[in-house]
Amino acid sequence: MINAGEIAVLYSGGSDSTCAAALAAEKFERVHLLTYKRFGISFAENSLLNAQKLKDKFGKEKITHSILDVDKLCRHVSYSKYLYYAKKYGFFLLTCGPCKLTLHLRSLIYCLDEHIGCVCDGANKNMAGIFPDQMQEVIDSLRELYLSYGIKYITPVFDFDYPENIGWADKLGLKELFELDTPDGNDAGGMTTGKALFNMNILPAENVKGTKLDQKMQIRCFQFILFHIFANGYYVPIYGLDKYREAFMRFYKEKISDSRRMVDEYLKKGKGSRLYRLVH
């Protein structure tokens, strides 16, 4: 029996996922914050900082926070049928795509185990480009996957704006030097996740992206560098962004089909399934 009043949040501790959690807390009876750790993801405990702020604001009964290990699962998702995928999709297998799918797969299992009816994350349109979790097509595919198990996947901060004053020119003070017309201080234009959290008294400033506080409040992962090098340094300049997205979607849809088979086996066999061994 699925509980529609509860929601799981893929929670890194950063301003986007914290904002998603805060918005969810206003609508749902109970919010489960899920932070994931594995070899290569460091400082998972940083997420405790904003998780505590959410607990202080909305109550400990409403907010629960868990740090879950996905090392074995991520390894499996990244390397299962490796030669087949490597031959067919090449460098799309590198780091970020399989990793993000792992996090959603683990969240799906968590929701099924705990009978949670809804899941969300801090996906945002402004990061849409090369990274899988921020592409609308990928989000739609993941939404289908969740929905086939009766779980709703929402992206509450997808349409939020991105702060304007976090570029090189701002960091170096170039605009000030050349007296360029620029928004003052923390004014970031439209509604950003930082601004929403500041208005809720969760963050001390409207824009913390790129600051030391930002580093202290969320997990860190450097593996995106390799994926970034592949996409921005190789595939997109040669084939273009549209072809990149098409190819990525073909790869992702096939990986999602594999994941679906694993979840079906998990529901059928329980403790005897491969997924159970990878998750527990």
Add this chain to the structure above:
Amino acid sequence: MKYAFVFLICLLGMMLPWRLRIIYCDILGWILQGIYMAYYYIFKIIINSLKKNK
């Protein structure tokens, strides 16, 4: 030439097993972080000098 270099970096990443690939990515990350920091601070010094002279 540039694409061949990038291809080689990615190919090496593809050939590595799980943990080695992560360590490889982290090393690449720290190298790029070092270049980024050097670039940032050199610019910062130049811009501060320009501001003083302005």
